[in-house]
Amino acid sequence: MTPEELVAGLADVRVPESFARFGAQDALAACALGLLAGLLISALLKLVTGRRTTSLEKTRKAIAALALRDRQLRLTGLAALLRRNGGRAPEGLQKALYDPQASFDPAKLESAVLAAAKRGPKR
Structure with missing residues (x-):
């Protein structure tokens, strides 16, 4: 076949x-x-x-979240944000980080963090 x-x-x-x-x-x-x-x-x-959030927006959200924390944790968090964004520490921050009794206004640190975030991170 x-x-x-x-x-x-x-x-x-x-x-x-x-x-x-x-x-x-x-x-x-x-x-x-x-x-x-x-x-x-x-x-x-x-x-x-989708819209991407900028580093400035992320920094503002982080600052708002840190505002709810106690003073020492807030200062430590703000200092970490400042370091990540490459900013300069305001006068008196070093003492305030290690001495809970030291007087330091967190608003100065917040403005330094925002100024550093506007400039952008250090490369």
Whole structure:
């Protein structure tokens, strides 16, 4: 038997009529897949084109969070922010960091941190 005779002897492939017909279920499935693809693309575009927070905004949020802490923790956190942004420490900060009784206004340190954040980090 030759391959041509073998192929000629095969029966035609028959698909059930319900598979061959495009019905309401098929339309709903296509619509659901389209909506799902749209949601995925929308989420990806939001990630790619979303607004990025600047270092100044991050610094302001950190200062606001530190304002809720006790005095020593606030001074320590502000000093860390100042160091990360490459700023110069105001007069009296060194003593205030190590002596809880030393008088020091955290507002001076906050303004120094914000000024350093506006300039940008030291490279």
